Amino acid sequence: MLMRRLFLGAITVWIVSVIIFAGVEVLPGDACTAFLEREAQGKLLENCREAQGLNRSAAERYFDWASGAVRGDFGVSANGQKSISELVGNRLRNSLLLAFCALAIGVPLAIFLGVVTGLRRDKPVDLVFSTTAVFAMTIPEFVSATVLILVFSVWLGWLPGIVLTSAGAQVSEFFPEIVLPVIVLGMVMTAHILRMVRSSVIEVMAGEYVQMAILKGVPYWHIVFRHALPNALLPAINVVALTIAWLLGGVVVIEVVFNYPGLGRMMIDAISDRDLPVVQAIALIVATVYVGVNLTADLMTMLLNPRLRTHALRDS
Amino acid sequence: MSALIDIRDISVGFAGRDGRTREVLRNIDLAVTPGECVGLVGESGSGKSTLALAAMGYLKRGLRLLNGSAAFNGIDMFAQSRQELERIRGGQLALIPQNSGQSLTPTLRVGAQLGEALRLHSALPADRHAAKVVELLGHVRLPDPESIVQRFPHELSGGQQQRVAIAMALAGEPEALLLDEPTTGLDVTTQAHILELLRDITTERGMAMVYVSHDLGAIARVCTRVVVMYAGEVVLEGSTRHVLKSPAHPYAQGLLASIPKLDDTTLPIALDGRPPAPGDAGAGCAFADRCALVRDRCRSTRPQLVPSESGGTARCFFAREAGRQQGRTIGAAPVRFSSGETMLDLDGLSISYARPRLLDQLLGRGTDVPPTVDDISISIGKGETLGLVGESGSGKSTILKTIAGLLPPAGGAVTAGNQALPHAVEQRAPGQLRQIQLIFQNPDDSLNPRHTVADILEQPLKLYFGLAGDKLRSRSAEILDRVRLGAHYLDRLPSQLSGGEKQRVAIARAFAAGPEIVLCDEVTSALDVSVQAAVLDLLNDLKKTQGTTYIFVSHDLAVVRALADRVAVLYQGRLCEIGQTDQVFEGESHPYTKVLLGAVLEPDPDAAPTLAADDIVERAPPASGCPFQRRCPRRLGEICDTDTPPWQSPEAGHFIRCHISLEDLNAA
Numbered sequence: 006m007l008m009r010r011l012f013l014g015a016i017t018v019w020i021v022s023v024i025i026f027a028g029v030e031v032l033p034g035d036a037c038t039a040f041l042e043r044e045a046q047g048k049l050l051e052n053c054r055e056a057q058g059l060n061r062s063a064a065e066r067y068f069d070w071a072s073g074a075v076r077g078d079f080g081v082s083a084n085g086q087k088s089i090s091e092l093v094g095n096r097l098r099n100s101l102l103l104a105f106c107a108l109a110i111g112v113p114l115a116i117f118l119g120v121v122t123g124l125r126r127d128k129p130v131d132l133v134f135s136t137t138a139v140f141a142m143t144i145p146e147f148v149s150a151t152v153l154i155l156v157f158s159v160w161l162g163w164l165p166g167i168v169l170t171s172a173g174a175q176v177s178e179f180f181p182e183i184v185l186p187v188i189v190l191g192m193v194m195t196a197h198i199l200r201m202v203r204s205s206v207i208e209v210m211a212g213e214y215v216q217m218a219i220l221k222g223v224p225y226w227h228i229v230f231r232h233a234l235p236n237a238l239l240p241a242i243n244v245v246a247l248t249i250a251w252l253l254g255g256v257v258v259i260e261v262v263f264n265y266p267g268l269g270r271m272m273i274d275a276i277s278d279r280d281l282p283v284v285q286a287i288a289l290i291v292a293t294v295y296v297g298v299n300l301t302a303d304l305m306t307m308l309l310n311p312r313l314r315t316h317a318l319r320d321s
Numbered sequence: 322m323s324a325l326i327d328i329r330d331i332s333v334g335f336a337g338r339d340g341r342t343r344e345v346l347r348n349i350d351l352a353v354t355p356g357e358c359v360g361l362v363g364e365s366g367s368g369k370s371t372l373a374l375a376a377m378g379y380l381k382r383g384l385r386l387l388n389g390s391a392a393f394n395g396i397d398m399f400a401q402s403r404q405e406l407e408r409i410r411g412g413q414l415a416l417i418p419q420n421s422g423q424s425l426t427p428t429l430r431v432g433a434q435l436g437e438a439l440r441l442h443s444a445l446p447a448d449r450h451a452a453k454v455v456e457l458l459g460h461v462r463l464p465d466p467e468s469i470v471q472r473f474p475h476e477l478s479g480g481q482q483q484r485v486a487i488a489m490a491l492a493g494e495p496e497a498l499l500l501d502e503p504t505t506g507l508d509v510t511t512q513a514h515i516l517e518l519l520r521d522i523t524t525e526r527g528m529a530m531v532y533v534s535h536d537l538g539a540i541a542r543v544c545t546r547v548v549v550m551y552a553g554e555v556v557l558e559g560s561t562r563h564v565l566k567s568p569a570h571p572y573a574q575g576l577l578a579s580i581p582k583l584d585d586t587t588l589p590i591a592l593d594g595r596p597p598a599p600g601d602a603g604a605g606c607a608f609a610d611r612c613a614l615v616r617d618r619c620r621s622t623r624p625q626l627v628p629s630e631s632g633g634t635a636r637c638f639f640a641r642e643a644g645r646q647q648g649r650t651i652g653a654a655p656v657r658f659s660s661g662e663t664m665l666d667l668d669g670l671s672i673s674y675a676r677p678r679l680l681d682q683l684l685g686r687g688t689d690v691p692p693t694v695d696d697i698s699i700s701i702g703k704g705e706t707l708g709l710v711g712e713s714g715s716g717k718s719t720i721l722k723t724i725a726g727l728l729p730p731a732g733g734a735v736t737a738g739n740q741a742l743p744h745a746v747e748q749r750a751p752g753q754l755r756q757i758q759l760i761f762q763n764p765d766d767s768l769n770p771r772h773t774v775a776d777i778l779e780q781p782l783k784l785y786f787g788l789a790g791d792k793l794r795s796r797s798a799e800i801l802d803r804v805r806l807g808a809h810y811l812d813r814l815p816s817q818l819s820g821g822e823k824q825r826v827a828i829a830r831a832f833a834a835g836p837e838i839v840l841c842d843e844v845t846s847a848l849d850v851s852v853q854a855a856v857l858d859l860l861n862d863l864k865k866t867q868g869t870t871y872i873f874v875s876h877d878l879a880v881v882r883a884l885a886d887r888v889a890v891l892y893q894g895r896l897c898e899i900g901q902t903d904q905v906f907e908g909e910s911h912p913y914t915k916v917l918l919g920a921v922l923e924p925d926p927d928a929a930p931t932l933a934a935d936d937i938v939e940r941a942p943p944a945s946g947c948p949f950q951r952r953c954p955r956r957l958g959e960i961c962d963t964d965t966p967p968w969q970s971p972e973a974g975h976f977i978r979c980h981i982s983l984e985d986l987n988a989a
Contacts, residue, residue: 211382213423220377220418221489222411222441225403231437232900235428309472 020294037123069089100267111191172266208273209237228236246302324352325529331389343600358530360544364849368553412442415490419502421482427475432470442493457488480511497529513920513930538794553608559633579854581879591855640671664870670697670733694894706871708885716894717874755785758831761845764823768815775811776813782832804829821852895944899973
């Protein structure tokens with residue numbers, strides 16, 4: 006079962022890599038035309054193509070690219086002639102840092118609030134947090150980001166409103182600049198996870214085994230922690246996984262607003278510069294993260310859910 | 322002896338949408354003394370489960386206590402603090418729930434859940450708990466308790482889960498047990514075993530019991546006293562013998578007449594109509610609308626519980642008359658009709674659920690697991706009804722799925738009306754699809770909740786007959802009329818129908834296609850007995866007018882007896898016996914058929930089941946020999962494990978697959 010899932014995950018990444026490569030391939034122009042711009046003609050173009058190995062067949066180049074990617078070597082960027090691995094590596098680390106901070110605060114908070122609102126359904130505490138969550142989900146991030154910058158850095162002056170640290174700086178140098186972006190991202194993801202956990206808690210608490218536990222004389226908190234939560238939190242794992250994937254690749258707006266040197270912004274920059282090797286590399290990394298995170302979530306659900314676990318064992 | 326459970330004048334209700342309080346229980350008194358077992362009977366919605374839970378001081382979400390009290394051991398359960406309730410519940414007063422599969426926490430091992438009950442409710446030191454858990458599991462006769470402790474609830478069969486729930490209830494050494502339909506949904510054999518266990522445990526410990534069930538057969542077996550409930554009130558109360566043998570209330574009579582009986586070849590009599598919704602019972606008797614004895618007085622004044630002639634008390638003005646109305650009126654005779662022309666032929670059908678593993682698939686290897694269903698050859702005549710019986714896991718429904726084309730067989734062929742049917746439903750021609758229709762057990766799952774009755778019925782009419790416009794609607798109304806529902810049902814949604822009405826719509830949908838063969842998969846199992854009788858009557862009627870061929874799958878042998886012309890007995894996906902209904906039920910039979918028949922519970926306090934084989938559930942059929950070898954009470958020896966038993970025929974059309982000679986089968 007485990008092997009099967011890993012195998013399918015690898016196949017998915019492979020298919021994505023082919024699509025990315027093919028997609029870039031059918032675009033008019035290539036790395037050389039983009040790099041040379043107006044001089045992209047005649048001998049100069051020929052030489053460049055020769056140097057970049059662009060004259061070889063697509064299959065050959067795909068194989069080169071893919072085998073390099075497996076080893077963590079994405080070649081060099083088109084304009085700066087720098088190692089993509091190095092460029093992307095820093096950005097990936099920064100994105101991971103942002104995601105990690107947001108998760109470290111958001112997930113425990115979301116689960117706590119989700120459980121509280123679920124148990125106190127329709128009570129004031131539930132109404133307050135559930136409504137707040139809807140607001141947090143619906144207000145566009147750039148709006149909440151701008152408002153926070155206005156309040157905390159412009160008016161109060163407590164926190165820096167923009168990240169000035171360069172991409173390659175030490176992790177410690179990002180504090181406290183990272184605080185505001187973390188708050189904005191944390192708000193959105195907390196809201197999503199909170200609502201998921203809340204509805205799951207409500208469903209489980211209305212279930213027959215919880216009723217049975219009540220009628221068995223099990224103390225209330227005991228029911229919550231032993232009987233209800235292990236079942237109620239299972240669906241949350243997948244939501245958390247999707248959130249992680251989103252935090253790593255999909256938070257372009259936040260990165261732009263705060264000038265944060267993460268993967269998303271690098272992708273946008275690379276697209277506008279027509280730096281195709283970088284675009285390819287980031288697309289592949291983000292796709293791999295998606296597949297990896299979802300795979301991990303499925304495996305965790307399987308481990309924590311005895312029904313799936315034993316089925317999996319029986320299957321394999 | 323003073324009552325252990327003492328419920329007085331209790332009323333429970335909920336606030337309806339119009340703001341009016343709707344009563345689910347109306348002024349009920351119930352007292353249970355130690356050593357006594359009281360049965361609560363009634364159709365679904367009669368409030369019997371609500372009453373049992375109220376004895377624990379528990380009301381489902383949305384319900385409110387309006388009046389009265391529920392005392393246990395002199396303590397008012399509705400006036401206790403949470404801590405006090407937690408001490409009593411599961412301790413002195415324990416519940417065995419209906420659906421143990423849903424009532425055990427899926428993420429906790431059986432041992433942990435039992436251990437929890439011990440920790441909360443027993444004085445035993447913690448280091449003795451593990452041993453006690455094993456002892457409890459052994460006490461409810463679970464095989465290999467040491468390994469059960471380590472399992473999760475989903476790794477147990479339905480009967481085993483129910484036993485775990487019983488063990489859990491016994492952990493606190495309760496003085497009183499509440500049982501909420503504890504055997505509903507279990508196989509007949511399992512049910513009989515569980516009931517015997519409960520009988521033994523309660524007599525041994527002198528516990529007070531409240532047994533909630535719609536199954537009068539189970540009630541007859543375990544209860545000393547019966548309380549019949551209708552629309553939230555008690556309509557009849559008396560000793561089990563009085564209530565079942567000479568019921569002094571027209572409702573109880575109707576209920577009894579609607580139960581199919583094993584020794585009765587006529588159809589049960591349906592109790593028409595449905596009980597009033599909570600709060601809708603008028604000033605008079607709640608049963609007035611469905612009562613054959615109804616007079617003007619019944620509609621204006623609510624009768625009180627009065628002592629009846631035959632003992633006990635009844636809520637009826639004419640209890641004396643009702644009590645005298647003895648003797649069962651005869652139900653309609655089932656249509657026995659077969660033209661001899663073969664309609665459906667199953668030839669050497671074999672079905673396997675086992676899918677080859679990825680690695681095996683890649684290497685082109687098959688599986689070595691014996692098929693779930695094997696060697697099924699039956700031919701069914703036009704207009705004939707074949708009953709398919711067996712315990713859960715015997716492959717009854719699997720065979721229906723394959724005939725319908727939903728599950729391709731591993732081998733064999735299905736021929737309908739001289740035409741070989743392609744295995745997969747997608748490959749079948751529209752005419753072949755129309756020919757075979759399937760009706761499922763649970764209409765809640767098989768009817769789309771967002772489609773109106775008209776939408777549901779129009780689909781086959783459009784698909785197979787190309788009807789449109791007014792014609793479509795009038796034809797739908799016509800079909801609805803045939804299942805005895807009026808045209809005003811056309812615009813309703815399934816959620817606005819009762820269980821019986823939904824199943825009629827499901828039947829109407831099947832018949833809208835004008836099928837020659839209708840496959841009925843436990844179509845009455847989810848229904849109340851009174852409704853079941855009406856559905857059986859309807860199916861019988863449709864057979865008479867349409868000459869339809871049925872395959873009727875049911876675990877209820879009495880239902881099969883009432884409707885089927887021929888019966889096939891399945892064990893582990895293999896045929897054990899097939900023959901005319903009378904031959905199977907009365908003549909020589911396969912040891913497995915005997916086991917099944919012996920386990921049937923009759924609504925008769927004098928009838929006792931005979932339990933011949935264990936109720937263990939087998940996971941896979943044996944690779945060789947007789948499928949029933951592991952449980953057979955009349956096992957001959959090695960030959961049963963090694964050789965496939967031969968078909969023997971005691972009479973024309975009756976076949977038994979067993980190594981035991983016909984004379985010996987007859988002798989026992």
